[in-house]
Amino acid sequence: MRNRPRGHKATEPRGDVYYAGFCALVFAGGLFAHAADITDQSSSPPGLAFRAAKLVAMDDANTVINDAVVLVKGNRIEAVGRAGDVVIPDGYRVLHFAEHWLLPGIVEAHNHSAAGGWGDLNDMVYQTNPGLDIRPVPRPDNPWVKRARTGGVTTVLLLPGSGTNLAGFGTIVSTGGKTPDEITMRTPGSLKIAQAGNPEWYFGGNGRSFMNWNLRQTIEKARAYCQRWEEYDQATKRQSGGATENVAAGHQAGRESEPPPAQPEFDPIWDGFRGVFTGAVPATVHTQVYQVLLMTVEMIADQFGLWTVTEHSSFDAWKVGPVVREFQQRGAPHAPLWIIQGPRQYHFDRTSRRMIGNANGWWKNGIHELAINTDAPVVPQEELTYQSAMACWYGWLPYPALRAITNITAKSIGLYDRVGSVEVGKQADLSVWTGDPIDPRSACLMTVVNGEIVYDGTQGTRRF
Amino acid sequence: MHGKPRYSAFVPAWLRGFVVTWLCGFVTAGAVAQPPAVPPERVALTGARIIPVVGAPIASGTVLVERGKIAAVGPEVEIPYDARVFDVSGKFVMPGMIDVHTARGLDIPNESRPVTPHLDVADALDPSQLFFEDCLRLGITAVHVIPANNTVIGGLGRVVRPIGLTVGEMTIAEGEFLKIAITPRRGFDRMLQMATLRETFLELDDYLARVAEKRYEDKLKEEDKQIDVGPDEARKRGRDLVRAEDVDDQHRNLLRLCGGQVRVAGGPGPKLFQPLGAFVYCGNAMDIALAVRLAKDHAFFDRTVLVLGGECHKAVAELKQAARPVVLPGDLTYRATDPLTGEVHETFVPKKIFDAGLLFALVPGPDDSYAERMLNYQAAQCVRYGVPRDEALRAITLNPAKMLGLDGRLGSIEPGKDAHLVVFSGDPLDFSSVVEQVFIDGIPAYDRAKDVRLQRLLSPGTSDSTAKPE
Numbered sequence: 001m002r003n004r005p006r007g008h009k010a011t012e013p014r015g016d017v018y019y020a021g022f023c024a025l026v027f028a029g030g031l032f033a034h035a036a037d038i039t040d041q042s043s044s045p046p047g048l049a050f051r052a053a054k055l056v057a058m059d060d061a062n063t064v065i066n067d068a069v070v071l072v073k074g075n076r077i078e079a080v081g082r083a084g085d086v087v088i089p090d091g092y093r094v095l096h097f098a099e100h101w102l103l104p105g106i107v108e109a110h111n112h113s114a115a116g117g118w119g120d121l122n123d124m125v126y127q128t129n130p131g132l133d134i135r136p137v138p139r140p141d142n143p144w145v146k147r148a149r150t151g152g153v154t155t156v157l158l159l160p161g162s163g164t165n166l167a168g169f170g171t172i173v174s175t176g177g178k179t180p181d182e183i184t185m186r187t188p189g190s191l192k193i194a195q196a197g198n199p200e201w202y203f204g205g206n207g208r209s210f211m212n213w214n215l216r217q218t219i220e221k222a223r224a225y226c227q228r229w230e231e232y233d234q235a236t237k238r239q240s241g242g243a244t245e246n247v248a249a250g251h252q253a254g255r256e257s258e259p260p261p262a263q264p265e266f267d268p269i270w271d272g273f274r275g276v277f278t279g280a281v282p283a284t285v286h287t288q289v290y291q292v293l294l295m296t297v298e299m300i301a302d303q304f305g306l307w308t309v310t311e312h313s314s315f316d317a318w319k320v321g322p323v324v325r326e327f328q329q330r331g332a333p334h335a336p337l338w339i340i341q342g343p344r345q346y347h348f349d350r351t352s353r354r355m356i357g358n359a360n361g362w363w364k365n366g367i368h369e370l371a372i373n374t375d376a377p378v379v380p381q382e383e384l385t386y387q388s389a390m391a392c393w394y395g396w397l398p399y400p401a402l403r404a405i406t407n408i409t410a411k412s413i414g415l416y417d418r419v420g421s422v423e424v425g426k427q428a429d430l431s432v433w434t435g436d437p438i439d440p441r442s443a444c445l446m447t448v449v450n451g452e453i454v455y456d457g458t459q460g461t462r463r464f
Numbered sequence: 465m466h467g468k469p470r471y472s473a474f475v476p477a478w479l480r481g482f483v484v485t486w487l488c489g490f491v492t493a494g495a496v497a498q499p500p501a502v503p504p505e506r507v508a509l510t511g512a513r514i515i516p517v518v519g520a521p522i523a524s525g526t527v528l529v530e531r532g533k534i535a536a537v538g539p540e541v542e543i544p545y546d547a548r549v550f551d552v553s554g555k556f557v558m559p560g561m562i563d564v565h566t567a568r569g570l571d572i573p574n575e576s577r578p579v580t581p582h583l584d585v586a587d588a589l590d591p592s593q594l595f596f597e598d599c600l601r602l603g604i605t606a607v608h609v610i611p612a613n614n615t616v617i618g619g620l621g622r623v624v625r626p627i628g629l630t631v632g633e634m635t636i637a638e639g640e641f642l643k644i645a646i647t648p649r650r651g652f653d654r655m656l657q658m659a660t661l662r663e664t665f666l667e668l669d670d671y672l673a674r675v676a677e678k679r680y681e682d683k684l685k686e687e688d689k690q691i692d693v694g695p696d697e698a699r700k701r702g703r704d705l706v707r708a709e710d711v712d713d714q715h716r717n718l719l720r721l722c723g724g725q726v727r728v729a730g731g732p733g734p735k736l737f738q739p740l741g742a743f744v745y746c747g748n749a750m751d752i753a754l755a756v757r758l759a760k761d762h763a764f765f766d767r768t769v770l771v772l773g774g775e776c777h778k779a780v781a782e783l784k785q786a787a788r789p790v791v792l793p794g795d796l797t798y799r800a801t802d803p804l805t806g807e808v809h810e811t812f813v814p815k816k817i818f819d820a821g822l823l824f825a826l827v828p829g830p831d832d833s834y835a836e837r838m839l840n841y842q843a844a845q846c847v848r849y850g851v852p853r854d855e856a857l858r859a860i861t862l863n864p865a866k867m868l869g870l871d872g873r874l875g876s877i878e879p880g881k882d883a884h885l886v887v888f889s890g891d892p893l894d895f896s897s898v899v900e901q902v903f904i905d906g907i908p909a910y911d912r913a914k915d916v917r918l919q920r921l922l923s924p925g926t927s928d929s930t931a932k933p934e
Contacts, residue, residue: 196571207572209611209619210580212587217713291571291590294630316592323629350594353920 045093047073048451050430051083052102058406059421062399070102072428075451080424097432100445103402104422105154105429106384106437107409109284109340110311110373113144113381114158114173114183122163127202127211128218131269132168133188134160140183144377148175149455150463151382152431152444155185155410155419159311162194162286164202165215169272170284172415174429176449190309190413191276194286195296197312212295219304225270226277235261282307282338282413293317297327297337305335309412311373313341316349318358321365338412340371341404343379345390357394359401371412372404382444382464385437398438504548506530507906508541509885511553515892516877517854517861527557529883532905537877550908552887555900558857559876560605560884561839564825564864565743565771565791568595569624573612578649579664581642581721582713583619585609589631596626596634600910601918602838603886603899606636606874608864611643613745613771614650616660618643620717621743623868625884627909636882637870640741642721646755647747647773658754665762668718669727675710676702676728696729703733711736723763741767741869743791749778756786769867774798777816789823789867792859794830796845812849814859825864826856835895844893853893 048071055068057080069086071078079086088094112121116139123129138158139145148156155174160167172189193215196208239258275281283306287296293313297320301308310317318341328337341359349356362370372387374380379387388401410420418427428451435442443462447455457463507529514522516537526541527534536542543549567573570588589609599607610621620639628634648657677695680702684691693701706726711719719726720740726733742764744755752770759765770776771791776783777798783790798811817824826843829836836842843856851859858875865875873882883906890897902910912918 203576205572205576207570207575208588209570209583209585210575210577213583213713289590290592291588294591295587298630319592320629351597351917353917 045091047071047078047089047092048428048448048453049088049092049094050097050102050432051094052097052432053099055080055102055422056402057422058104058403059423060407063422068102070422070430072430072448072451075428077422077424077426077428080422095432095446097445099434101433101435101437101442102422103152103431103433103437104406104420104426105431105447105449106152106405107413107415107420108148108153108156108373108376108381108384108405109309109371109409109413110342111148111156111158111376111381112161113148113377114138114142114156114175116142116144118377122161122167124163124202127164127199127206127214128166129164129168130166130218130222130273132160133171133272134158134168134192135171135184135187136180138171138173138180138183140178140180144381145175146455147463148376148381149447149449150444150457151380151384152433152437152447153381153384154429154431154447154449155415156376156381157189157284157413159190159192159284162192162198165194165199165211166218167192167194169281172413174449175447176452176454185418186415188272188275188281190282190284191273191306192286193283193300195300196292197288198286208291208295212299216299216303219300222270222273223277223304225264225267226274228264229274230277232261232264276306279307279335282309284309284311284413286311288312288317289315290317290319293320294323297324301327301332301335301337305332307336307414309338309340311340312343312375313339313362314344314358315347316356318347318356318361318365318367321362321367325366338369338371338408339367340373340409340412341391342373342387343375345372345387345396346394355394357391357396359391359404360395363396363400368400369408369411370400370404371409372401373409385442385444386440389438389440392438398436401438402436504906506535506544506547507883507903507908508543508547508549509552509557509887509903510543510549511551512555512557512887514877515556515558515857517559517857518876518878524553527877527883527885529885529903529906532883532907534877534879534881534883536879550887550901552901556888556890556892556897557877558603558886558888558892559861559881560874560886560902560904561603561860562606562608562825562864562868562874563599563604563827563839564608564867565827566607566609567612569593569607569609570611574614574618574649575611578616578652578660580611580615580619581617581664581717582715583611584639585611585619585622586631586635586639589622589624589634591628591630591634597917598837599626600902601899601912601915603888603892603902604839605884605886605902605904605909606865606870608641608868610641610743613643613645613647613747615643615645616649616652616657617664617718618645620740623870625904627904627907636873637868640869641767641769642717642740642742643745644742644755644758645745646751646758647745661758664718665722668715668722671715672703672706672711672719672726672733673699673728675706676700676726676733678702679705679707679710700729700731703728703731706733706736708736721762721764739764739767741769743769743771745771745773746776747773749775752776752779752782752786756782772813774811774813775800777811777813780816780820783817783822784820787822789825789863790817791825791827791867792817794827794836794842796826796842796849814846814856815850818846818851818855823863823866824859825867826859840888840892840897841895844895847893856893 050070055065057063067083069083070080115137120137157170157172159170169188170190170192171187172185173183177183200206283300285296287293287310296310300306345358347356374384384405388405392398392401407420410416419429430448432446433442445457509527514525525539528536528541608623611618621641622639623637624634625636648654676699680698720737724737724739725735746752746755759768769789774793798813800809839860843860846856847853862875865871885903887901888897889900900912
């Protein structure tokens, strides 16, 4: 809505091609559009204007705008509104999607494929591996990431594997960008813990009584290290903060000032944990089945008070819902507890002897802020929307299922101020769909990361 | 932290399991009894034929429960106006049965590591396992879950009730016993098994000596003094300085097993912890002597429960001399085959143990046979082979409670005890009797009439597809 005086109304026709929903028209028009694009790019338009049949913004106001315009300038969203209200500035490249849906980029909180495959994920050195960090691992533009874009996925949390109980730190990357620095959004992105269900195979087989004890020991050591530094930092701050007054007072009283605090030893094994204990970095926990999820809530969230994100949360884990809800309501602001479900959205419940939708199970047990993940490439990254679709097939609701892969996921890993919804000022990560993304018949037509079109399926070039 | 109460803000402790079951009604509907929305504070079972285990049976009487505890038992009990009354006329009421030794409810029976005294089953106990539902169905209201026998030193056990969403809600008593196996674990022989045990306890001595030495050195450092004595003397001087927080996880439970008191260089230091006992597995007769010696050498003999294999009846003289409580093998009849003639000789173990005057407990059979997993069936077999009825009943109620140190709370129907009650359709030792209702801490935890899974199992000619869901 900026630059209104210099712009023109979006309703006015322009030389760009108007994309109709029918394939023939799309294809025929695409030929012209393609030619036009090249000339546009050569003159480098000052911004992008998306006009879509429906904008589902996935913001907290649950904004849906029919016939909407979203302006993108640089890597930011500049304006969002109804077509009649938003003025498209001169020179903006206008992308018409007359029958299509516009959403924020899809966010994934459990990804391994940004590493380019199955390697570089599991250092089976010890049963717990503090000191490891996946920071050097992401491979920009690798084939798996290219596939992710075709599903509208723009942000992924790349995690070490679940071969050990504590596999190191993850990194949040975007699916667009050419260099490691360009794609890195936050590092460390999270601490990866695997509560059970894979780390068993270390040392020829472990049980949960050992793994949970051992994991607790590791985190206690990390906490002790962080506490030493926290105390040191506070003592240093105290001294430097009141230095002048103290000196003056000390001189007057004839006393010597407090000796400087002894600096704790630096240890690269534990230093990465400092953000975990200050609440800046979440612990993303590979956890599933009833008892294991219970341990995650009791140990990671309750005992250690960490910002906890339970990943997978599958099989009958949803039966822990009342305990999770009770913990969330008890109010531990320092330790938010987020549930992410997936992959695989169903579980045969032996008690009631029927198939249960896991997401629906969580929902009915009071967990209404629920996210969905794929564990790509276990389930291909571009099929994250299918996981949501499957959750709906097993009884869940479509709109929460859309929030589950945008808004809620972004919140769970602390990225909602940047991605996860279409709002002015946020990072320009967008996805365009032929219809409701939760409808398995729908396809992603275009993906935008950081204001750059990284996937364009409008030219008859749809990959899927 | 497992003992930490949940829901404490709005639900009294004795109702907690009840409330969570109710909250989870969406998921557990049809599993077992669906409890009512408002749990009763007072429960009365009237017209019952009561087997109190302690004291004479009552032909027709009332058990009154208040806030989870038994308030009164007798032929004439005044029933408060607000009690929820269950008319169980003509039915038998007995105390909840106790499974005193099982590794079920865990993800795996034993860790692959041989020496794990620092571990606790609380970290592996799964409240969602169907085993616990089966316990309700079979009238078992308290389960001592403890690592299995394929170990050298296993972790701490825990006594739980088969209801509750979390381990904390299930817990009746936190671990008081470690598991020790004399019979070699898989891949070990007796030499290695005993050597590992020996080394473990020697290492504890060495560890405590080093801790004492370090404590003395730390003290000198604080006082800005040089080390003035040799290590032996430093250890002696340091042993009284050892604090509870100086003992790490790996050694704490071992020290507790040995009484909880630091001993360094032959002399006593402070008593830092409450003692632990041990369930010591003796699969063979030859293991009894080894177990007794080990327990006496390391000062836990008075807190030892012997877990017997079938062959152990041959060591009955040693068992009698030891006079420690014993857990009998699930297979009550021991069969020895003569290697030359092939002749089979059978011994009914409980009778022999009873005749020796030992305190014994019965456990479910070794396989999943529907009969032998019932503790009342095990007790009935004992009666058939000559054990007195009262003694057989004690072997599944009061005796295991005594072994666990919980006879003040469990094992009989007496005022003041936890209200763990089982309603049988007839005499519990009659094999045609079935468990109709179970009360745990006064909570109506099981009702056979609402046991949908059992109805599915028992209804003839009904396939899964046509069975009406709950």
